[in-house]
Amino acid sequence: MSAKEEMLTLNLKIWRQEDRNDKGRFVDYKMEGVSTDSSFLEMIDMLNDELVKEGKDPVSFDHDCREGICGSCAMMVNGQAHGPNALTTTCQLHMRSFTDGDTIVIEPWRSRAFPVLKDLKTDRSAFDKIIAAGGYISVNTGNAQDANNLPVSKENADLAMDAASCIGCGACVAACPNASAMLFTSAKISQLAQFPQGQVEAAERASNMVREMDELGFGNCTNHAECEAACPKGIDLRNIAHMNREFLKAKVKGK
Amino acid sequence: MPSHNYFTYSIGKKQITAVTGLGLVGFTATHLAGNLLILVGADAFNAYGHALVSNPLIYLAEAILLGMFVLHIAMAATLTAQNIAARGRRYYIKNRSGRGETIASMTMPYTGTILLVFIILHLINFKYGAHYETTVDGVVMRDLFRLVVEYFANPLYVAWYVFSMIALGLHTGHGLQSSLQTWGLNHPKYTPKVKMVSVAYGVLVALGYSGLAIYCYFLN
Ligand code: HEM
Numbered sequence A: 001m002s003a004k005e006e007m008l009t010l011n012l013k014i015w016r017q018e019d020r021n022d023k024g025r026f027v028d029y030k031m032e033g034v035s036t037d038s039s040f041l042e043m044i045d046m047l048n049d050e051l052v053k054e055g056k057d058p059v060s061f062d063h064d065c066r067e068g069i070c071g072s073c074a075m076m077v078n079g080q081a082h083g084p085n086a087l088t089t090t091c092q093l094h095m096r097s098f099t100d101g102d103t104i105v106i107e108p109w110r111s112r113a114f115p116v117l118k119d120l121k122t123d124r125s126a127f128d129k130i131i132a133a134g135g136y137i138s139v140n141t142g143n144a145q146d147a148n149n150l151p152v153s154k155e156n157a158d159l160a161m162d163a164a165s166c167i168g169c170g171a172c173v174a175a176c177p178n179a180s181a182m183l184f185t186s187a188k189i190s191q192l193a194q195f196p197q198g199q200v201e202a203a204e205r206a207s208n209m210v211r212e213m214d215e216l217g218f219g220n221c222t223n224h225a226e227c228e229a230a231c232p233k234g235i236d237l238r239n240i241a242h243m244n245r246e247f248l249k250a251k252v253k254g255k
Numbered sequence B: 001m002p003s004h005n006y007f008t009y010s011i012g013k014k015q016i017t018a019v020t021g022l023g024l025v026g027f028t029a030t031h032l033a034g035n036l037l038i039l040v041g042a043d044a045f046n047a048y049g050h051a052l053v054s055n056p057l058i059y060l061a062e063a064i065l066l067g068m069f070v071l072h073i074a075m076a077a078t079l080t081a082q083n084i085a086a087r088g089r090r091y092y093i094k095n096r097s098g099r100g101e102t103i104a105s106m107t108m109p110y111t112g113t114i115l116l117v118f119i120i121l122h123l124i125n126f127k128y129g130a131h132y133e134t135t136v137d138g139v140v141m142r143d144l145f146r147l148v149v150e151y152f153a154n155p156l157y158v159a160w161y162v163f164s165m166i167a168l169g170l171h172t173g174h175g176l177q178s179s180l181q182t183w184g185l186n187h188p189k190y191t192p193k194v195k196m197v198s199v200a201y202g203v204l205v206a207l208g209y210s211g212l213a214i215y216c217y218f219l220n
């Protein structure tokens, strides 16, 4: 069972920035009585309660589901996207991963394509734009056709399911030394390319989504694999290889 | 309307970098195989060099090689500049996961730049270096063996050469497997083996070239 609850005293170093144009700076906060049973976001909630009581501006950060499915809780914790643990989002990180007296540095994602809006909040609409550029399929309306009309192999179904588990959190971009969005983009391209239904637009999709990704100012993958290591959903680098093949096919077809 | 020019896409540039890189990896291996004739002796090495330069196809081969270098450097430099710009503001602290970046992958732009300087000096020192003559089996030809052995009499030159070959080993050790991924080849069973082969290639190339330089030093 879980270890006994302890109370931690922590030194937080948090990035504060008024708005897009503000230069921004780190501010130090001392926190006492943080339970090892609380989550990382609850710890920031505690800090914000204190700040509000003191009449100060609370730390802005994105969060929604708090169970690892929405992809909102973007932040660098001690230089790692979503903190030190593998396959977890920040909301799934618990204070038992830290020890008494620790200094914790909290920073927003840093990418030219994800501008900081305030404190830890970034504008990640760039991801939506990449999806809008090609992350769809054309289907006939009317009655659903018989499922056996379009057989999908178990292998393709599994690969599509794995790719579809991407929650669009942006940890891949944050962790990549080149701020590349290729793991995210490849998950979206690969997911649809696994199915017969995804073939109609396959070439345009690969070409247009890669073009959009480039134009938004993301970097270029140099195959470090930091994205894969940081991804809370374990999205595999094989997706990037698949995207590279899809892109090549599109160019050969002149799309 | 989006342009359909392959070179204007990130992945297009990456694939050009990768295919030219692979070509250079092949060149590196054949060049090393040729150099190993130094171990056989002066005549064997000189005769090989002579055979190469007397073949009219050498001009075509050199043009292709130069083209690969120029494309590789132009694409890699563009990609690297974009990558630096893409981060924007740097992190205050950034920790590696330990499961991604390696020394070789992190240093690709640096090892590449070292290689560029190395190649320029290498051409100046050898290809366009002193022109000694020797006769092998009655044929007058360039005595490259003497030039090489004299060059490596200077331990500083040996040190610079070994340093550059470590850079080459690192660059190709990451580059070989990376270029296959860039061309879409990734397989759960074979990719781990490809990575091992890639590192082994880097180590062998670094050891092979450095070993020959040290051997030449001791011939003096
Ligand atoms: C002459 C100066 C050189 C420079 C400035 C240079 C620079 C670079 C850079 C910055 C990269 C990373 C780009 C990327 O991965 O997308 C790269 C990749 C690579 N380089 Fe070089 N390089 C040079 C020479 C060489 C040589 C001599 C070889 C082979 C013997 C080589 C083989 C490769 C390979 C195979 C890759 C991997 C491509 C990929 O990741 O898909 N390079 N180079």
Ligand code: SF4
Pocket: A165, A166, A167, A168, A169, A170, A171, A172, A173, A183, A184, A187, A227, A230, A231, A232, A233, A234, A235
């Ligand atoms: S690939 Fe992984 S890290 Fe990147 S956005 Fe999707 S879930 Fe997040």
Ligand code: FES
Pocket: A062, A063, A064, A065, A066, A067, A068, A069, A070, A071, A072, A073, A089, A090, A091, A092
């Ligand atoms: S808050 Fe939804 S994933 Fe963390």
